[in-house]
Amino acid sequence: MLSRTASELYWMARYLERAESIARVLDVTYKLSLMPIRSQQNEDLTLPLNLTGTHQLFEEHYPRLNMANLLNFFALDPRNPSSIYSCFEVAWNNAHAVRGSLSSEVWESINATWIEMKLMRSKGVAKVGTDAFFDWVKERAHLFRGAMFGTLLRNDALCFIRLGTLIERAYATAQLLGVKDQQLDADSDPVREYYRLDTLLRAVSAREAYHSLYKHPVSRETVAELLVLRNDMPRSLRACVGDVVQQLERIGGQRANVPRRLAHTLNVELRFSTLDEVLELGLQAYMMQFQAKINALAESINHTYLEAL
Template sequence: MLSRTASELYWMSRYLERAENTARMLDVTYSMSLMPQIDADNSELIAPLTITGTHDPFLKEYGQINMANLLDFFVLDERNPSSIFSCIKGARDNAHAVRGRISGEVWESLNATWLEMKALRKRGGASQDAVAFFDWVKERSHQVRGATFGTILRSDTLNFIRLGTFIERADNTARILDVKYQVMKEDEDPVREFYRWNALLRSVGAYEAYQELYKQAPTRDLVAELLILRSEVPRSLRASVEEVEALLGNIEGDAGREPRLLTAVQHAKLRFGTIGDLFADGLHAYLDQFLTDINAIAASIHKSYLEAS
């Protein structure tokens, strides 16, 4: 496979996963914005900007941090490369470039999503029913992913598509956890504390998994264990890294020795890690190191497979 083709498949899925992750992040932020405000600094509203590293560009364009401006910036603003509009456009453009390598069902689903997104942006309707829009983004992402897994030949085409998905997912889950653990100080109100952790779990699609595995009210330590060390949870760091390791092993050729090595080391840390390891130097330090490691893996994948030789 040509490196350019591999790159377009990889980024097609990364952009689509990023759009879904952004919708999930905004969903929990929107839910929290409906609660009585207890933080004078609007830390809950600032969290999405911190997670995506877009605080300064947002303030330059919008000035005031409120939910309406956040929705416009993260949903419809094409100047924001991480907006849902920009991500769906990026996914569709990359899919168009590799139209001959993906199935008709994948292409039709992605193209229809893009056309609906353009129509919605023209109407400016995302903020009118935000929750329904977030559900639509997640539904379309699931649809494209299902068509991909159900119709594309088990070959390097599928390997690179799924590789992009899990690299993006690992990065996003770590960022959400890192920022949320810094923002979500222990709340004296147990009802509000319960609601906050439930909202965080729902933002990564892990609420039901937590209830089944722990059968108790969410706590900071158990949520960290669930989303970092538990391989049963599809969006956990361990599950994502396990998928990356398996996919790299399936790709033909000898070009990927470095990313395979880096991924195997990271997988071992997660597989044999304990909840005590997460908090030994503080969870922020742990997640910061993980983000450094996963970005090193992504850079190595780019160098080994996606750059023209």
């Protein structure tokens, strides 16, 4: 496969996954904003800004930090490269460039998403409904993945799409865990802690899974175990990295030793780590280390497969 084609497929998948991740984070932020007014409210509202590093850009275009402005900035504003609108636009451009490598169902799912996104931008999130908008973004991501698994050949194209999805998902989960743990440290109220943990589980579609696996109240320790070390949780760090290893092994190639070594090393670390070891280091420190390692892996994949020789 040409490196340019592989790059388009990889980044198409990353931006589609990023759009869904932003929608999940906005959903969490929106629900936290509905809690009674308190001193920690502004810190909750800055969650998406902290994750994307867009504080300065937001302040340049919006006079006040409130939920309405955040929704517009992260949902529909083309000036924000991290907005859902911008992510879908980049994903569509990448998909359009490699239509020949996609099935008609996959292309139609992405094309229809972009057309509907432009219509929603003309209406605004308020007219669509906040919860309805978040659900729509997640449904479009699910539709893309369903079409991908159901119609694409099991070849390198599918592997690069899966790689983009998994790398982005692992990074997003690590970011969210680190920032949420920092917020929990800053607020010792047990009621708000429970609510924050519950919304975190909802953000990664893990609430039902948590209560199926753990028969006691939600705690920071068990949430960390679920989202870091459990291989049966689809959005956990271990599950994502384990699947990355499988995709890299399928692609192979003479120059693939470096990304495969990095992926296998990270997978072994997650597989044999214990919750006590994670907590001893500190969840925030552990997440920062993981983000550095997953970025190094992504850079190695880019250098090995996606850059023209």
